[in-house]
Amino acid sequence: MDFESALSNLENRNLLERAIHDVEVRIHQCSWTVGIDPAALSASYTAPVATEIDEYVLENQLEDLCIRHADLKIKRDAIPS
Numbered sequence: 001m002d003f004e005s006a007l008s009n010l011e012n013r014n015l016l017e018r019a020i021h022d023v024e025v026r027i028h029q030c031s032w033t034v035g036i037d038p039a040a041l042s043a044s045y046t047a048p049v050a051t052e053i054d055e056y057v058l059e060n061q062l063e064d065l066c067i068r069h070a071d072l073k074i075k076r077d078a079i080p081s
Contacts, residue, residue, distance in 0.1 A: 009079050016076040023069045030062045043070060 007015070031038040036045075045066045047059035 009081070013076060013079050013081075016072055016079070020069065020072045020076065023065055023072060027062065027065045027069060030058055030065060034058050034062060036062075041066070 027041070028038045031041050041062075043066060045063055047063040048054075048056050050056055050060075
């Protein structure tokens with residue numbers, strides 16, 4: 001996008017920290033909903049393959065959230081202090 005102003009490294013880091021927090025809350029909620037204790041959830045969680053009987057919608061959402069969480073942390077850690 002063509003933004004009119006640039007954010008400082010500190011501002012970008014703070015925004016990413018807030019995004020990480022938001023995703024973590026959603027991971028906890030989704031994890032508990034599908035019956036997985038968030039403390040036991042692997043960072044590389046993979047949803048079961050969909051079948052004719054079950055599409056595993058929430059499990060796929062949880063997998064996407066885990067991927068997004070890891071991506072946000074990488075982006076945050078790449079910003080110079």
